[in-house]
Amino acid sequence: MARLVILGAGVAGHTAALHARRRLGKAHEVIVVAPNAQWNWIPSNIWVGVGKMPAEKVLFPLAPVYRRQGIEFHQALATEIHPEGGDGHDHSYVVVRSTAKGAEGREEAIEYDFLINATGPKLNFAATKGLGPDGYTLSVCTAPHAAATAGELKKAIARLKAGEHLRFVVGTGHGTCTCEGAAFEYTFNLDHVLREAGVRDRAEVVYLTNEAQLGDFGVGGLTFTQQGFQTTSKLWTESLYRERGIQAILGAHCTQIEPGVVHYEQIDGSLHELPFDFAMLLPPFRGADLKAYDKAGADISDQLFNPAGFLKVDANYAAGAYENWSADDWPKTYQSPLYDNVFAAGIAFAPPHQISQPRTSPNGTLIAPAPPRTGMPSGMIAKAVVLTIVDRIRGGGAAAHEAPMTRMGAACVASAGMSFFKGSAAAMTMHPVVPDWRKYPATGRDLKGTSGEIGLAGHWMKHTLHVLFLYKAKAHPLWWLIPE
Amino acid sequence: MSDLDPQAAKQIQAAPLPTPGTLKHRRNVAYQFVRFAALNLKMIRVIGASH
Numbered sequence: 001m002a003r004l005v006i007l008g009a010g011v012a013g014h015t016a017a018l019h020a021r022r023r024l025g026k027a028h029e030v031i032v033v034a035p036n037a038q039w040n041w042i043p044s045n046i047w048v049g050v051g052k053m054p055a056e057k058v059l060f061p062l063a064p065v066y067r068r069q070g071i072e073f074h075q076a077l078a079t080e081i082h083p084e085g086g087d088g089h090d091h092s093y094v095v096v097r098s099t100a101k102g103a104e105g106r107e108e109a110i111e112y113d114f115l116i117n118a119t120g121p122k123l124n125f126a127a128t129k130g131l132g133p134d135g136y137t138l139s140v141c142t143a144p145h146a147a148a149t150a151g152e153l154k155k156a157i158a159r160l161k162a163g164e165h166l167r168f169v170v171g172t173g174h175g176t177c178t179c180e181g182a183a184f185e186y187t188f189n190l191d192h193v194l195r196e197a198g199v200r201d202r203a204e205v206v207y208l209t210n211e212a213q214l215g216d217f218g219v220g221g222l223t224f225t226q227q228g229f230q231t232t233s234k235l236w237t238e239s240l241y242r243e244r245g246i247q248a249i250l251g252a253h254c255t256q257i258e259p260g261v262v263h264y265e266q267i268d269g270s271l272h273e274l275p276f277d278f279a280m281l282l283p284p285f286r287g288a289d290l291k292a293y294d295k296a297g298a299d300i301s302d303q304l305f306n307p308a309g310f311l312k313v314d315a316n317y318a319a320g321a322y323e324n325w326s327a328d329d330w331p332k333t334y335q336s337p338l339y340d341n342v343f344a345a346g347i348a349f350a351p352p353h354q355i356s357q358p359r360t361s362p363n364g365t366l367i368a369p370a371p372p373r374t375g376m377p378s379g380m381i382a383k384a385v386v387l388t389i390v391d392r393i394r395g396g397g398a399a400a401h402e403a404p405m406t407r408m409g410a411a412c413v414a415s416a417g418m419s420f421f422k423g424s425a426a427a428m429t430m431h432p433v434v435p436d437w438r439k440y441p442a443t444g445r446d447l448k449g450t451s452g453e454i455g456l457a458g459h460w461m462k463h464t465l466h467v468l469f470l471y472k473a474k475a476h477p478l479w480w481l482i483p484e
Numbered sequence: 485m486s487d488l489d490p491q492a493a494k495q496i497q498a499a500p501l502p503t504p505g506t507l508k509h510r511r512n513v514a515y516q517f518v519r520f521a522a523l524n525l526k527m528i529r530v531i532g533a534s535h
Contacts, residue, residue, distance in 0.1 A: 206488060214495070238499035243507075248496060249489040266489075274488070380534060409530035424510060427523050429530045449530050455510035457519035461527075483531045 012346025
């Protein structure tokens with residue numbers, strides 16, 4: 001009998017758990033450790049954040065799904081990994097601290113044969129003073145955050161209706177944020193809602209981003225074919241900003257938020273203040289607060305994790321300057337180089353570097369979008385890792401399964417307004433996610449697999465994905481037919 | 485456009501503005517139904533190439 005322990009139950013962890021349970025016989029154990037009792041379809045938090053969808057529609061309780069599937073669920077936060085055992089354990093184990101009602105703080109050790117770290121991001125609001133719901137800005141990163149943001153938006157719309165003129169700032173709250181696509185979505189959904197309310201003319205909407213150019217999205221932008229021409233996501237996105245009358249501030253690193261004022265630095269080193277009435281700014285991500293110890297109890301966290309707390313895997317972390325980066329730097333198997341029974345999936349793996357070109361201001365401030373690895377890549381990485389583990393449990397000597405982001409495509413549907421007949425979304429596909437300039441010297445990506453399109457069809461696609469992925473996550477019949 | 489970021493404002497102002505016809509197409513249910521089918525095919529292609 002083998003035991004697989006999965007830390008985290010987001011897109012990566014939950015996908016891994018369902019696939020592992022389906023492929024492993026009942027003789028083997030699948031255990032999930034996650035601090036939250038509910039699963040959240042995060043892409044739809046945008047609609048919650050503009051008051052178009054109640055939070056309950058993007059959440060469901062994990063325990064009944066895991067009970068039905070035969071997956072052991074511990075509502076707890078993983079705090080320590082002991083890959084060599086120790087302290088009375090012959091086996092590798094993790095220490096977890098319960099977050100379940102009535103058992104808060106209770107610690108236990110769970111031994112494992114295989115471990116998947118799919119802990120996702122720690123929302124690092126503390127990176128910028130005053131950032132986040134505990135400071136002076138709003139967020140849509142979690143369903144409760146999004147619901148609170150919707151409440152504030154409702155109040156702001158009431159003020160606009162009363163005749164006030166307000167400034168809305170949406171974007172990234174730090175120079176190293178990722179998920180610019182989510183900020184983009186919130187900006188255009190906000191615009192849509194303000195137009196619906198008939199108050200857009202009294203609202204100034206500003207997109208504040210760490211991207212050096214619009215349409216970068218943390219992937220260095222896209223080139224695709226449209227009506228017989230090659231165009232770029234930069235031009236395409238700028239066109240949308242022009243059409244909707246949205247202003248942009250590019251290459252910005254927020255240095256501090258005070259009540260009603262964002263302080264930021266731009267790539268040229270200039271410092272600015274931007275007063276606001278409503279601000280939704282995303283935080284940068286860190287890895288979970290996990291420590292690792294060897295058999296003797298010595299702290300080996302800096303060997304297992306990078307400085308940001310993400311698990312090091314089979315990537316090239318010594319690529320150096322941007323000019324030296326290559327597709328070969330990116331991991332394929334997501335296996336820890338130190339322990340062959342430890343893997344990472346989704347945001348929890350340490351990327352070798354950014355995808356977009358990083359920039360440093362004359363003041364030495366790094367302004368560089370972090371590489372996105374949410375959604376489709378998260379799920380595909382999780383599945384590949386599970387297939388490797390299943391092979392090993394079954395005793396096959398097969399090579400590890402691979403899911404490099406340099407060979408993997410992704411679909412990104414960025415909502416620009418939720419309405420069945422008047423909505424729209426920017427639907428993008430890219431293949432691969434990380435450009436491979438050797439294979440595709442002209443644009444870094446396969447032009448046949450890279451596209452961009454704006455329209456109502458995109459909204460229908462986003463809504464279809466909402467329905468399908470919630471169905472899949474609830475493990476309803478034939479869930480496994482829905483691809484990651 | 486304001487002077488919050490003059491360079492960004494200049495780039496946005498230089499971007500192509502969709503015509504009323506293009507905007508109409510983006511909301512035309514029949515046309516968008518065809519685009520929805522095309523989008524599905526594109527996504528299936530990307531998913532197929534990745535798995």
